[in-house]
Amino acid sequence: MPDSPRVSTSPIIHTEENNKEDAFISVPENKSTPDPYLVSFDEDDPANPKNWSFAKKWYLTLAAGLLVLNATFSSSAPSSLVPTLMHEFGVSREVGTLTVSLFVCGYCVGPLLWGPLSEQYGRRPIFIISFFLYMCFQIGCALSQNIASVLILRFLGGTFAAAPLANSGALISDIWDAKGRGTALAIFTVAPFAGPAIGPVAGVCWLLIVFTIPETYTPVLLAKKAKEVRKHTGDEKYYAAMDLQNFTLAQRVESILARPFKVLVTEPMLIAITLYMSFVYGCIYLLFEAYPVVFTKGHNLNAGVSGLMFLPLPIGGFIAVVTYILFFNPSYERKVQECAPNPVPPEFRLRIAMVAAPSFAISFFWFAWTSFPSISIWAPMTSGALLGWSICFIFLALFNYIIDAYLALAASALAANTVVRSLFGAGFPLFATQMYDRLGPEWASTLLGCIALIMMPIPFVLTKYGPILRRKSKYAPSAPPPSSSLA
Template identity: 45%
Template sequence: MTFTNDASNPPSPHRPKPKPLVADLDLEATITREEAAISRYGGDDVEEPPPKSPVTKGPALFAQAPKDPNMVDWDGPDDPANPQNWSRGYKWFVTTICIVLSVNVTFASSAPASATARIIAEFHISREVSYLITTVFLLGYCFGPLIWGPGSELVGRRGIFIGAMFMYTIFILGQALAQNIETLLVTRFISGFFACAPLTNSGGVIADIWDANTRGLAASLFTFSVFLGPVLGPIVSGFIAHSDATWRWVFWVMMMFAGVCTTSAFFLPETYAPVLLARKAKALRKADPEKHKEIFAEHERQDWSAKGIVKRTILRPFSMLSMEPILVLVTIYLSLVYGLLYALFQAIPIIFVVIRGFTIAEDGLIFIGVGIGTTIGSLINAWTSRHYPELIKKWKGFPPPEERLIGGMIGAPILVIGCFWMGWTGNYQSVHWAAPAVATVFVGCGISLIFLAFITYLVDTYLMYSASALAANTVVRSAVAAAFPLFTTQMFLNLGVNWACTLIGLLMLLFVPAPFLFYKYGHIIRGKSKFAPCIDLMIKKQMDEAAGQSGEKEKGVQA
């Protein structure tokens, strides 16, 4: 699962300017230029980090050159072509399609989990090899974000959605008809490579169409959908595996679901502002070549050579990962949390099938607890974000990113509690099955809160570079999640459910201070970052200077 650039299409720079934060504090022109720069560059189209700013020690984006009169922009703040100005109902229609696509591709990642016993019997493979059915799909998630995220910022969101979903669906056919394990694994990997496109780009679509005041709810629902899919997979496949139907029906159901979702992708409009403005410039030049021959869009002036595209897409995420301590630490934490989610697909059957004798279908129903937990986590996150509209007004649209971490402060200890609870109640058959089942609610809630908090933190921290930051995060955490199913079963059988969960709980306990430390010291680390704009630090510095000058004037008057 991956969220993209939160600033890829902010409100139009032509909107009415907000009132100053403090009397005599001239921030309007500065912030408006910054918003215009982010809007024009459209996320990771920025070629290189600008020189260090003496104010924030971050990128100096505030000295943008005057706008070229020949550069195409929106026709005023109410231009209906601007996705930010679409009706609320249509925005929810687009958001719903993105949510459904994300549920579908994450459903495919876990659906075969309950059918592995029948696949082992038919292909005569070891249980260890069967774990690769989930692992190779997640390995596809490692490589896909490097193509689909940057690709959507080159050619637009809609084409990527349709093309990737079509190929993902076609390769499910290969899984359903596979006559050997090699074919099944290869088609699973390729299908996963295409399947991650909605996860990579749906966050970008949400940022394209929703303004900062109303984006929170849409983002929460999207994140919930990313966790809903893996939860539904074992539930559906469990009933298929428990019936008289062949294991291939798991993949036929996956394909039918994917076919419906691929059809819905055709109803998605293009939402990426730089691409829309490029199309507008092209249409103007075509309509009147003489009059509009000098017309251009900022998107058309980027470096479109192979070297330029590779440098600002595939290479930048790894460059950031090597230089940004915030990105490194957040990525390590989220990788372990994401790996824990996929470890549950092996751990829960051990607790409920091996120890308590549940059927495969009954075991699948236990995953409902994880789904309930992720739902509760999304609701808690929305509740903790209720103050954000006021922060947006106060900070000219750029509140401190650390304000996003409140949900993580709640979720980190909840996840640790859930791990210990599930381990020490799940290990003993004498303990009622409801005890470890309820623990899955806490695990799901903690995972959801941590993801929502830290993904939005990365977006707000890196702004126009957040697509690269999220791509790096997605690649690493998908690789870690792909590895977890390979050793989870052996770990739980050899250590016992109690000590295996204790080990995981202790790892999670190490990171409990993370959101609290970032909340207190994150602004110091961001101030030294090469990629973080730190607009809030600039605003605070100027506010403090203005307050200091005002205080000196008052002292002078009193004297």
């Protein structure tokens, strides 16, 4: 007779870590005796994603990064083709630029669906469906015969390409504990702005999802395990926490659409982080319009050589990853041991943002006052390395902070963050060329540097006041789990 499925018959002890993971799921009321029918993972259960092998976790991390990198490449790919589109379809530069902006506008819609849906039905089915449709829209866009079709398909493509942006970070939080997540996210964080340096591989990525990426979301895995236990034992009393969710279709739709904004508008921490990340993200897309002004117009480089000016950005990101792995992550691991058995406060993640925030502002001043045609192109070009380094550290610190602070709602919190970031990413290219033409590259970049200086205190303020804000939060780790408020 085959072994019986492993079912936890011990009390479910809600430690801080457990609360974060099960916060939005209704759980049975506390009873004086353990519930022998509540299915959970055993301590070394191989079905638990956090117990998977080191190699498997790293493969999934790199695969998640590849999905994000593919989507971000597709967002910016047409930027070099704007002159061709203007000639082919007889449209203005602003309409041509919409091929980038509308794709990023899709990022404003997609995360509202993909993040919460992945918390209802799991990561894997959302990845498969959304990426397949994204691939179809990419093909349709390539075959379009008029600008209207191109713009519509670009928007739809961006909507479905947004799934990795909302869910890949959540996937990483599913499989890594807090100690290992920092290094994993260090590799993953390079993807959003390294994308422009590679070619699109949408079809390959979809096959990779279908054949190699398993389900990682713990509540969904436990629901499947409970179903298997019921089938194996013939006893319908066994259940998982997610089985207690009996929502109508209207309630599910409201939960899916409203959840990211419920978290965002009630959390000052998330509002501040999202504002800062959105400005940084918008600046990345703004550079796609600013670099041609500086290097193509100012230095008379052709489009191909001008595109090479972006290479220092991913190089700076790579240096940031190496720096984090060699210097910052070991100190975090020591902090884990120091704080054990309690988790490390999320504010510890912000140290690298406190280093990177001033560097981000400095990089724009550097770029601004070396943009004169009389100065060697190497001066403004190399400023991109510091820019890429600081962007990677800012994103890495704030992504980790969001996940540590809102682990149960990581996908929804990241979805809300992605929506606002995408609004900035879609809007910045629309005024970038005009701003750089009217103010000149020097003063336009100086303006961005000044705004970066204004936002620079955000990680410093959160480091000091974050614990107080988390204690007052409904959804942060130190708060009791809101089992019904996000139903």
